[in-house]
């Protein structure tokens with residue numbers, strides 16, 4: 001997908017939603033906040049630093065210290081990572097750390113909405129000009145509540161952009177053969193351009209057999225070994241890139257985070273997130289380390305990263321002290337934790353301790369509202385790409 005850095009509308013006051021210090025100030029000085037939202041002149045007047053030379057610009061300092069986010073709020077300003085390493089003296093880093101810095105929020109929900117609108121417009125045009133309607137088939141086996149929710153969300157998203165969705169729901173104790181039969185039918189169905197088998201599958205099924213059976217031309221999840229193999233090889237192109245890692249990179253692009261030459265750490269090495277995320281970052285010319293459950297010194301390695309992608313499934317595992325000041329954090333984790341105050345009795349948190357990390361990082365994705373909606377947007381994008389390729393459309 002082409003990079004469209006300035007077309008994203010950011011949440012006007014991301015730090016207000018997410019930074020405890022900002023909330024405190026909000027209570028103290030709501031008049032001031034009103035001014036900021038309504039006048040760009042006021043905003044620039046209050047800008048604390050020159051835009052060109054001061055390395056402190058790499059932080060959006062919390063208004064608790066009467067400093068403002070650096071650029072007008074509705075512009076996707078570049079996230080400056082790394083100036084800390086090159087430009088900061090030890091003492092200035094220390095000084096920066098003593099104020100409560102507040103990271104820019106990478107608003108995946110808003111970006112995903114924008115992408116859905118772009119996809120919807122393209123599908124409408126394609127339909128009217130060629131009559132082709134992209135189709136996505138989802139196979140769900142078993143009755144996991146979270147899987148059912150994701151499948152429902154995918155279906156809703158398909159409807160909003162004009163993708164026809166096909167769904168097969170099978171009981172937990174179905175035979176592997178039954179799943180293979182449906183895959184084969186969808187492989188042969190010309191109105192289906194994408195096939196997704198919701199993971200995890202019941203433990204009696206062989207995931208490899210099932211993923212191998214999806215036609216590589218319809219593998220919109222990008223999990224077929226041929227697609228992953230091509231992703232790993234220089235000079236080769238996969239037909240599809242896995243949706244979650246693709247969504248992570250898309251967020252970095254849309255927020256103008258430079259990847260080339262940076263040090264990136266991926267925490268987690270699963271086939272569906274960590275491993276392809278590392279391959280993608282490498283294709284973008286980052287230098288990669290992968291941290292997994294047997295890594296001896298995760299904290300030390302993570303602390304070196306300019307960019308962190310966390311996909312471990314461990315609530316709040318990455319602490320603020322593990323993060324290099326100014327790093328950019330993409331938190332893939334979706335972990336339910338008990339919360340008596342929430343109507344559902346639980347809430348979702350990421351793999352990174354948001355409250356701590358947002359004081360150290362230069363930008364961070366929230367959970368929910370970060371990578372999750374991007375995963376679905378990328379699935380729609382892959383389905384559209386597939387329909388265009390199959391029908392030979394530009």
Ligand SMILES: NC(=O)C1=CN([C@@H]2O[C@H](COP(=O)(O)OP(=O)(O)OC[C@H]3O[C@@H](n4cnc5c(N)ncnc54)[C@H](OP(=O)(O)O)[C@@H]3O)[C@@H](O)[C@H]2O)C=CC1
Nearest residue numbers: 244268269270273292293311312313332333334371372375
């Ligand atoms: N936002 C989204 O769209 C998506 C979110 N998710 C979420 O992302 C998270 C990860 O998902 P997924 O990749 O499928 O999970 P997996 O369980 O398949 O993989 C987890 C990875 O994390 C590693 N790991 C586990 N514990 C630790 C630890 N203490 N320290 C270091 N590494 C550890 C594992 O290491 P090892 O390989 O050694 O076992 C493994 O590589 C989950 O919370 C999931 O819900 C997943 C998909 C999409």
Ligand SMILES: Nc1nc(=O)c2c([nH]1)NC[C@@H]1CN(c3ccc(C(=O)N[C@@H](CCC(=O)O)C(=O)O)cc3)C=[N+]21
Nearest residue numbers: 150196197198199200221243334368369370372373375
């Ligand atoms: N074949 C396959 N492909 C997948 O892409 C796949 C999968 N299996 N199995 C499970 C994981 C998980 N996953 C998510 C997708 C969207 C959200 C999402 O939209 N999350 C919302 C919150 C949703 C909520 O509130 O429950 C958010 O983060 O804002 C989360 C997780 C895709 N996965």
